[in-house]
Amino acid sequence: MDTRLAVRARGITKCFGDVVALDGVDLDVARGQIHGLVGPNGAGKTTLLGLLLGLAVADGGRLEILGTPVQRALTAPDGVAGFVDGPGLYPSLTARQNLTALVALRGRDAGTAGVDDVLDQVGLTDVADDQTRGFSLGMRQRLGLAAALITKPRLLVLDEPANGLDPAGKKHVHGVLTRLAADGTSVVLSSHRMDDLQALCSEVTILATGRVVFSGPLSKLAAENRELDYRLLTSDPQAARRLAGDAAGIRIVDDTGARHDAEALVVRALVPALDELVVQLVHAGIALRELAPVVSPLEAAFLALTEPKETGR
């Protein structure tokens, strides 16, 4: 048992009939860490989050949550809160009534945060007395977060928490999660958005078809990625293309992106070869007006790790 870890999973398996949703998954989440779970559709993220929330029981493996081994029973482990597949709310009740009902359900002895306090934390004070029936997806997500916060969790488990949030809402929720983590709460969240993960998480676990293909710091994920496609805009596109064609370690790629631009040059290269190309362009009197990776290094690494391998047929 490791008390520094909020989650310690070893060799977790979970099947639904013939479908192997989780296939020997290991996961370590440190206390006070925001840990991202990513992977293509059907990779097993929701299944794993469901196990952490006690919504399902693993078929095999060992799971410790907040230092306590999880028993083979469908109960939410002590100190854990969150939701998968959207929060469960009573549509005919207001936001405040939903939270008050939750407090009542937990009983007088359970430590809870104040309803007004959590509504304020997630930015729903102005609509606290509106029926949740009329809430947008983003507002429901925020209320779901409030419902989790009211239980004062030590481990918060969230499935796509930024779903439906506008940019201001996302920033707000990111602020809430970052403050919670700074106060020692661990957060495990799934997301398809690399920019959200980069903004929030110190570590990520990438799942692909039920297996862990990467787990560790985001910086390591970026560093592990090798060649990337870069888009260059220069003062002399033809001369730049000729130079790039002759440069060592540089491969010219067709620009088929959404921002297709005949003037743009897209090259595939390692960073040192790209550096050398930039130096050559400048020496040749060609001005470099724009240089950026076509997709972010993290997204490129994610795609490289999760895309099905070519079978060669």
Ligand SMILES: Nc1ncnc2c1ncn2[C@@H]1O[C@H](COP(=O)(O)OP(=O)(O)OP(=O)(O)O)[C@@H](O)[C@H]1O
């Ligand atoms: N209750 C269930 N009954 C049958 N199969 C299930 C069930 N829940 C999940 N699965 C299957 O298990 C696999 C993993 O599903 P899961 O929902 O965990 O993936 P996910 O990574 O959350 O996907 P997404 O990004 O689409 O939400 C999928 O093949 C899915 O069809």
